Amino acid sequence: MSVHPTSPEFKSNAHGALHSPSLQKAMGNVEKGFIEKRRIAAEALPEFEALRDSARDIKNHTLAHLDLYLEAFEKRVLEAGGHVHWAADAAEANAIILDICQKAGARTVTKGKSMISEEIGLNAHLEANGIKPIETDLGEYIIQLRGEAPSHIIAPAIHVNKEEVEADFRRVHTHLDAKRDLTAPTSLLAEARGELRARFLAADVGITGANFLVAETGTSIIVTNEGNGDLTQILPKTHVVVASIEKITPTLNDVAQILRVLGRSATGQEMSVYTTLSTGPKRAGDLDGPENYHVVLLDNGRSAMLGTEFEDMLRCIRCGACMNHCPVYHAIGGHAYGWVYPGPMGAVLTPSLIGVDQGGHLPNASTFCGRCESVCPMRIPLPKMMRHWREREFERHLTARTTRWALRAWAFAATHPKLYGLGTRIATRALSFLGRKKGRFTSLPLAGGWTTWRDMPAPEGSTFRTEWKKRGRK
Amino acid sequence: MSSRDAILARVRRSIGSSGADLTRRATVIDRLTRRPKSVIPARGQLPPDERTALFCAKAEAVFASVKRVQSATEVPEAVVSYLRSNNLPQAVRMGADGRLSALPWNTQRQLIVAVGPSAGDDLVCVSYADAGVAETGTAILTSGPHNPTTLNFLPDHHLIVVHAGTIAGDYETVWAQLRDRFGVGVLPRTVNMITGPSRSADIEQTLLLGAHGPRSLHLIVVG
Ligand code: SF4
Numbered sequence: 001m002s003v004h005p006t007s008p009e010f011k012s013n014a015h016g017a018l019h020s021p022s023l024q025k026a027m028g029n030v031e032k033g034f035i036e037k038r039r040i041a042a043e044a045l046p047e048f049e050a051l052r053d054s055a056r057d058i059k060n061h062t063l064a065h066l067d068l069y070l071e072a073f074e075k076r077v078l079e080a081g082g083h084v085h086w087a088a089d090a091a092e093a094n095a096i097i098l099d100i101c102q103k104a105g106a107r108t109v110t111k112g113k114s115m116i117s118e119e120i121g122l123n124a125h126l127e128a129n130g131i132k133p134i135e136t137d138l139g140e141y142i143i144q145l146r147g148e149a150p151s152h153i154i155a156p157a158i159h160v161n162k163e164e165v166e167a168d169f170r171r172v173h174t175h176l177d178a179k180r181d182l183t184a185p186t187s188l189l190a191e192a193r194g195e196l197r198a199r200f201l202a203a204d205v206g207i208t209g210a211n212f213l214v215a216e217t218g219t220s221i222i223v224t225n226e227g228n229g230d231l232t233q234i235l236p237k238t239h240v241v242v243a244s245i246e247k248i249t250p251t252l253n254d255v256a257q258i259l260r261v262l263g264r265s266a267t268g269q270e271m272s273v274y275t276t277l278s279t280g281p282k283r284a285g286d287l288d289g290p291e292n293y294h295v296v297l298l299d300n301g302r303s304a305m306l307g308t309e310f311e312d313m314l315r316c317i318r319c320g321a322c323m324n325h326c327p328v329y330h331a332i333g334g335h336a337y338g339w340v341y342p343g344p345m346g347a348v349l350t351p352s353l354i355g356v357d358q359g360g361h362l363p364n365a366s367t368f369c370g371r372c373e374s375v376c377p378m379r380i381p382l383p384k385m386m387r388h389w390r391e392r393e394f395e396r397h398l399t400a401r402t403t404r405w406a407l408r409a410w411a412f413a414a415t416h417p418k419l420y421g422l423g424t425r426i427a428t429r430a431l432s433f434l435g436r437k438k439g440r441f442t443s444l445p446l447a448g449g450w451t452t453w454r455d456m457p458a459p460e461g462s463t464f465r466t467e468w469k470k471r472g473r474k
Numbered sequence: 475m476s477s478r479d480a481i482l483a484r485v486r487r488s489i490g491s492s493g494a495d496l497t498r499r500a501t502v503i504d505r506l507t508r509r510p511k512s513v514i515p516a517r518g519q520l521p522p523d524e525r526t527a528l529f530c531a532k533a534e535a536v537f538a539s540v541k542r543v544q545s546a547t548e549v550p551e552a553v554v555s556y557l558r559s560n561n562l563p564q565a566v567r568m569g570a571d572g573r574l575s576a577l578p579w580n581t582q583r584q585l586i587v588a589v590g591p592s593a594g595d596d597l598v599c600v601s602y603a604d605a606g607v608a609e610t611g612t613a614i615l616t617s618g619p620h621n622p623t624t625l626n627f628l629p630d631h632h633l634i635v636v637h638a639g640t641i642a643g644d645y646e647t648v649w650a651q652l653r654d655r656f657g658v659g660v661l662p663r664t665v666n667m668i669t670g671p672s673r674s675a676d677i678e679q680t681l682l683l684g685a686h687g688p689r690s691l692h693l694i695v696v697g
Contacts, residue, residue: 026678029678029679030679032679033675033679034679045515045517046515046516047513047514047515047516050513051513054512054513058512061505063489064489064498065498065501065502066485066489067482067485067486067489067491068498068499068502069502070481070482070485071482072502072506076659079659080660080661086476086477086478086481087477088477088480088481092477136686137676138674138676138677138685139674139676142676142677155675155676155679156676157676157677158679161678162677162678165677185677185678185680185682186682188677189674189677189682189684189685190684193684193685193686196686197594197686200594200686201593201594215506216506216509216659217659217660217661218659219661225672225673225674225675225685226672226673226674226685226686226687227627227672227685227686227687227688228685228686228687230623230626230627230666230687231627231628231686231687234623234624234627234664235624245481245485250502250505250506251505251506251509252509252645252646252649253509253510253511253512253646253649254512256644256645256646256649257512257513259645260513260515267675269536269669270532270536270609270610270669271536271610271611271612271667271669272669273536273668273669273670273671273672273673273687274666274667274668274669274672274687275612275666275667275669276664276665276666276667277661277664277665277666277667278663278664279660279661279662279663279664279665280663281663282617282663283617283618283619283662283663285618285619286617286618286619286622286663287590287591287619287622288591288617288622288623288624289617289622289623289663289664297481299481299484303481303484303485303488304484304488305488306485306488306489307488307489307490308488
């Protein structure tokens with residue numbers, strides 16, 4: 001699934017995306033669906049900006065004391081009768097979860113939506129070992145049928161059109177009447193509900209992620225709208241939570257602060273439908289609920305981000321607002337980013353987690369318009385961190401040779417003002433002469449990447465420095 | 475070294491702490507015991523009547539239906555009339571919760587009341603909320619021997635009785651009540667915060683009600 005990143009092929013991925021009419025149609029739903037709703041919800045709460053500050057401060061405090069809150073969380077889980085497992089990387093997390101499933105004699109496992117499970121490639125690992133994972137979130141179910149990775153962190157099937165869902169359901173649900181009417185989205189939803197109901201009741205293990213792990217009480221919290229995560233964690237005998245270490249939040253009061261910005265930023269909801277707190281296995285006398293409760297704490301590169309210029313990224317609560325507001329994401333969709341996390345947050349996180357040699361192209365996928373940072377509920381300085389990656393990439397000589405050569409030539413000229421002045425005057429006059437008819441270029445040598453998608457305006461005929469000097473004299 | 479110790483050691487190295495650092499430990503213990511509240515939205519900080527009205531309005535805004543009754547004795551009648559107006563059979567399932575079993579169900583002759591967890595074949599289940607939260611119209615339910623969680627997710631219609639006196643302005647007030655009831659640092663297996671009926675927007679960002687959880691959420695607010 002998402003184990004082999006295609007991030008190194010970012011450019012050709014993006015090119016393909018721009019040429020896909022069905023994707024371009026589907027991506028129109030991002031703007032329609034999210035931006036206005038978030039704005040209305042944020043404006044309806046006078047304390048919204050103060051809550052963003054509060055949420056940021058809580059996470060900063062938590063990260064500065066992460067070791068201690070992890071220990072406090074572990075202690076509470078054990079007291080409540082649960083188990084805690086620590087996984088340094090994806091392979092270890094997969095091995096731990098497989099072991100739990102095998103000990104439970106599991107044949108099928110249901111899954112709530114979890115980006116961490118995508119990050120570690122859990123489904124492929126379970127399948128390779130004879131256990132059938134069933135995604136139960138509608139969007140995840142659709143992309144599992146299609147054999148695809150999610151293209152958005154909260155709307156995983158946003159790249160899929162309704163007609164494609166219908167075709168997938170007809171292809172897979174062959175036991176149903178071939179003549180049934182599936183034109184209305186409600187009938188697609190009803191069909192998925194019916195298909196998955198039996199799976200929920202039959203599953204041996206339920207695996208969920210977590211939006212929060214609460215140190216105060218040893219609780220894992222999921223925030224969902226469909227109710228699939230809840231059916232996943234209450235019906236099977238064993239509930240496994242897989243979450244990365246930065247999900248720790250000190251207290252329930254701290255959770256309440258972040259909850260107030262999460263739903264509003266993600267979908268424009270003041271509160272998602274189901275916010276569920278799970279603590280340990282079922283208690284003496286309980287008539288339902290899981291008998292076993294496991295939490296798998298995953299590091300997978302987070303501890304190495306602490307204390308670096310990328311630490312701020314660990315505040316991310318995976319709301320998706322940054323990609324919903326990103327012009328680059330709107331244009332190319334999530335799959336072009338080539339790994340699990342798309343959009344601005346993915347452009348920062350992917351090189352951190354899988355290496356700059358794999359994800360180094362992604363921080364270039366930005367116009368630096370700053371919208372992502374302006375809407376990020378956790379006030380993560382995403383453009384600044386993308387710039388850090390560009391600098392690092394340059395230092396590591398991973399940038400294309402033409403870019404490096406051009407930047408060096410510019411650096412040389414810029415430190416030799418006379419030469420710089422001469423060069424820019426010649427270039428400006430030449431471009432001005434060549435583009436004098438239309439005032440713009442529809443193609444330029446060496447700049448095809450720019451002119452394929454927009455015209456390059458022709459210069460007016462003199463340089464900024466010349467104009468500046470003229471004005472100085474007046 | 476175990477992965478646990480290796481991860482904690484890496485975290486400490488990145489933070490630049492030995493782990494024995496007493497100030498950091500004191501800071502953490504202080505936060506876990508003091509539990510600062512920070513920003514509480516003003517919108518829920520209202521006198522009781524207005525708080526209840528806000529709770530109802532917020533719940534309706536997310537497509538829950540609301541019925542207000544004067545006293546708990548009117549609840550069985552409200553349940554029956556909900557079933558009737560939705561063309562549902564006169565049958566419900568609920569937990570053995572004393573707050574529910576104390577109600578005069580025998581006044582509703584045709585109504586069949588089953589007790590216990592749901593196995594997935596109930597159309598309608600009834601629960602009793604521990605609290606409501608006015609700021610978002612959220613009902614809070616806790617699991618226990620008399621309150622199986624399956625009742626909240628498996629039926630098509632979920633009816634929740636909310637006592638107006640338990641409606642708080644904000645989540646933090648409810649957390650404090652849970653600490654008083656279960657002890658500091660202790661929670662029952664499941665605490666559900668439910669805000670409207672189940673929904674999905676996963677098909678072309680079109681909002682559809684009734685995904686995997688209840689298609690309808692009906693709140694009966696007492697008092
Ligand atoms: S970076 Fe910010 S806006 Fe983007 S997903 Fe994370 S929290 Fe949300």
